[in-house]
Amino acid sequence: MVLIENLVDTVANKPISPKAGESAEGKGMCGSRRCVIKTLWIGQELSVLEQLSLRSFLSCGHTVELFVYQNVKNVPSGVRLRDAGEILDESLVFRHKRGGGVSGFANWFRYVLLLQEGGMWVDTDVICLKPFDFQQRLVFGRQDTYMINNAVLGGQPGEELFRIMARQAESPNTRLPYDDIKERRIKWIRKYLQRNRRNNIKRGENGPRGITKAINFLGLQQLALPYTAFYPIHPKCWDAIFDSTYRDVEKFFPESYAIHLWNEMICNGSGIDKNATFAAPSLIEALKSRYL
Template sequence: MRHVASLWIGARLGEIERAAIASFLRLGHAFTLYGYGAIGNLPAGVTLADASEILPGDSILRDRRSGSPAMHADLFRYAMVRATDALWVDLDMIALRPFDFDTPWVLGREDDGQLNNAVLGLPRESRLLASLCAITPATRGVPPHLRGLRRQKYRLRSALRGGLPITEWPWGSTGPRALTHFATLTGDVGRAMPPQAFYPVPIHAVRRFLTPGALRPEDLPADSFGVHLWGRELRAELAGSFGGRVPRGSFLDLIRAEGA
């Protein structure tokens, strides 16, 4: 069974993260969680590992606008895939059946135009992984995926700053957009599994996870390996439309109970 791993930046896991980990443990996966310190409510059966052995955490990369450490997690996963045999999974990915693939190439499309890196496995020697690992905390310049007038705008900003730090790049520039860009350049984009493999519920339909009766696990496609909860958008919808309280009978309520 494939070993899976992820990263948590913080002292305690939330309900979504615990539910995600529990879904893999139930299916028999060994799960390693990397952290930059103790994690107080780690589920039984999870191995806690020192994240600084993969990517130093003395300065956590955070998006300049939102403060999110998602960019740090992007760079961490590329370094982890290169350094270990584990398959990366985000902590808002719920496993529906074993992630037991017979290929080192494990990546999926979130829609027809873009790949997503919430599940990622790549050969260590691949050009694609080398391209992703070339993005480091010290990288400055223009986001490689940008085109047209937007690229010109960022090129000017970068020139005026002596190189634009990646913390000021647009959201997703080191994650899904970078993966899509480099996979297209290397010709590996065709290796990606279709959206239903990991992203059967699109990001614009995140409300389905919160509406009672709108979605049950058995409603998901039979060929889905997992379902990505789009945690950032899910939390925003939960706070904005539901007062921060998970509705009883919703998909999120059902899966969080399994991870309790």
């Protein structure tokens, strides 16, 4: 695959209003209004899980924009559809060589989108519990003590964090100033011996692991919200959403703005049908009762 030169520079050099890092109202990420929620779907239809995510944000008073490359079935009423080709052409969509997932492309897409437009990105396995009314310049949260996740990510257009991550996702084998010797060696091998492709990156390289490194490099780690904000359920406990462990939403998640349901774990050979009805009481059924 031939890398697309200067794509990020082209986006970055477009007129940006307001000034990078500032909101139109001078009040941070969302100002006096609720954030516009933006997300992407690649595929022909939404499962119940994705419908639940979109409906939860609509129910909390947010405008929701869903970027698509084709007609998609089961899109909830009230969701605003947008052409994903406005951000990255469909010809650039790639699937990971191991597993065939599109998470690597989705990461690239969100960084270019946020660099160009700003706003609030959420993955379609994030369930909103209360309105996103953040006043800080950038919004992201920890998934544990060490790792920052990018399933919820917001900010103003032109942010340096988005610029760095868009470059990394577009050209994953380009050396970064914070790469260690091992990472530089891996990138050299991939660039010169493995055809310089985007689809053979390591898991999380342009996702949580990559953005955590960039945030630390930029000295922005103090802006990270605690894990309770978006990731109150640890990824190792992902299957607890389907049993009675967290059935009482108010009791277990009083400080949470949202719950990430770890779709990647669900789809990674778990055998779970996202359209199924699960035993009650369970977290997933409690959320479905609230929003569907």
